[in-house]
Amino acid sequence: MSLDNQQQEKRRPDWAALAIAAGLAVVAAVIAWSTASHGAGANYARVGPTTFPYVISVAFFGLSLWTAIEAWRGDFPEREKQEISPILWIVGGLAAQMLLLKIAGFSIATGLLFAATARAFGRGPLWKTIPIGIVLSFAIWIVFAKGLQLSLPAGPLEHLLF
Secondary structure, three states: OOHHHHHHHHOOOHHHHHHHHHHHHHHHHHHHHHHHHOOOOOOOOOOOOOOOHHHHHHHHHHHHHHHHHHHOOOOOOOOOOOOHHHHHHHHHHHHHHHHHHHHEEEEEEEEHHHHHHHHHHOOHHHHHHHHHHHHHHHHHHHHHHHOOOOOOOHHHHHHHOO
């Protein structure tokens, strides 16, 4: 490949980064629209409850512009090939936790999420990580539900021991 072709290849826009820039611009617009549509806050002060969301919106829009410029120049480093299997394990673990939270309780549902995340990172077999995750999640449930008196979903394990 000649030097000119390499420069043209490098100068080609990074479409994934442009999509991220568009997403950031949409988030900025939604924050600004939501803040504007909630009516006036405290008008007696220069810095009121609507100031900070507008600052965040401007920051997101600035990041969007910066990302778009860098993407158009092709200045982002080349990304590694994405592995889909770990992503599916984590998303599956999150879905299992959300579906099982009310039925199985916090400890079991979050233990399964722990095991799926460990599997995604290539750590330990499921027969080992599921019990470890449940024990750790149960300890967290005790701290939050009993120690701090916060309401976390209790399942069969929590009802059995408390």
